Amino acid sequence: MSYQNILVENKGRIRYITINRESKLNALNKETIDELNSAFTDAFEDKTVSGVIITGAGTRAFVAGADISEFQHMGKEAGIALAKNGHERLTGLIANGTKPVIAAINGFALGGGLELALACHMRVASATAKMGLPEVTLGLIPGYGGTQRLTELVGKGRAMELILTADMVTAEQALQYGLINYSVPAEELIGKAEEILNKILQRSPKAVTAAIKAVNAATYNDGYPAEIELFGQCFETGDFREGVAAFLEKRKPLFNGE
Template identity: 45%
Template sequence: MFQKSLLNTRLNNGILKVEINRPEQLNALNSQVLRELDEIVDQIISGQDIKAAFIIGSGEKAFVAGADIKELSGLSGDGARKLSQTGHHLFSKIENCPKPIIAAVNGLALGGGLELAMACHFRIASEQARFGQPEINLGIIPGYGGTQRLIRYIGKGKATELMMTGDFINAQEALQLGLVNHLTPKDQLTTKVLELLYKIIAKSSGAISKVIECANAYYQQNGFEVEIDSFAACFDTQDSQEGIQAFIDKRKPEFKGK
């Protein structure tokens, strides 16, 4: 059966626009989106006509509002480990791409959506954007690199608070914390993104790739492996089953610490 692409792409003057097109699901990351993103990043890396890229969400409400919760339902620890490893592989590929990839955060960036945005080389957000890692409400933790990257960007104290409470922050606070580089009115977001990318791709592409390589080298550690193990362990608990099912049922979860 033919499967419609969930990504819209457009190349213009060396800059590839990658739009996640699931507006009715707030652009949630399901397995197809992850697979298509992985293929697109390979094209960005290898395509001689692609100098840079940016990722944006379709519609008015969300960049990416998280992972597709229905795909998490019923996952075992082993299944969760494989899912986490898939996300880590993709987001590491984005982070280490030798060409600039910017997140254009046009709305909600939650859970896996914030993790995707943080894997990009930097973030530009609309004034209406909101950010958070609310996985704790499902009885699990971020599994696509969020436990590590959020601390890198905003510091251990605030990041730990957000991951423990599941609270959101608005665009202005995200700017103050250093999570985003620039804020713009929503109708000027793409213009600002292109302005910065055209400025960057006018420089030496070799030097740009070395900036990316050296910036990423600053954070070399094994925290990502710890996250994968911890994410997988969460799915062997009753609390995660309850949290995910409660989300699907649109009710408040009743966690029992098991």
């Protein structure tokens, strides 16, 4: 299949997926999510592929969030549909995939970009990478599973801090918090992801798939539907309209709690 926003390459038993919107800091728009859905679905079904590494083009960003311009005129129902689409076609698909997926975080992983990385089974980050969930600065909350998966990884208190302050963390902090598995020099990023994946590929594929399902069963809860509903409700607020307008106008938002 021909893609416009991603690059797909197989080397041996590994599929490499690169989000290729460097001029947009690899931001996730609808077309990119659709292409990622296709690439991951194919990878999970292709018997010659045993694992996936996903990264972003260039050195600045893994994925620097969603394409906020797509949100501007959405209401509650459109917001709910947006979150459900992100869950079902991307983050949930990856998290519940039958083959291991490693995120190689090569730069900024913000908002939907960090949620994409959180959905992967493991995360390796460049030492210069920065991560965060800045949605509250837009009058929103994370909508692609971030409230759930971040909490599972780093604990409730730390997740509350990161989500409510919208602060970014360095790779060193992310490693300390348990958000990522490894922090390595930029030139070693893909190599480290390959090292982990190649070790996994020496194990029983059936057992690896079963283990992914079992670990997911241990952490799954009913928070995802609540996140989707609350994400949609945010689209009805004045704070959301102000947050998105401020973002697009490159100014600080003036929230009034409406």
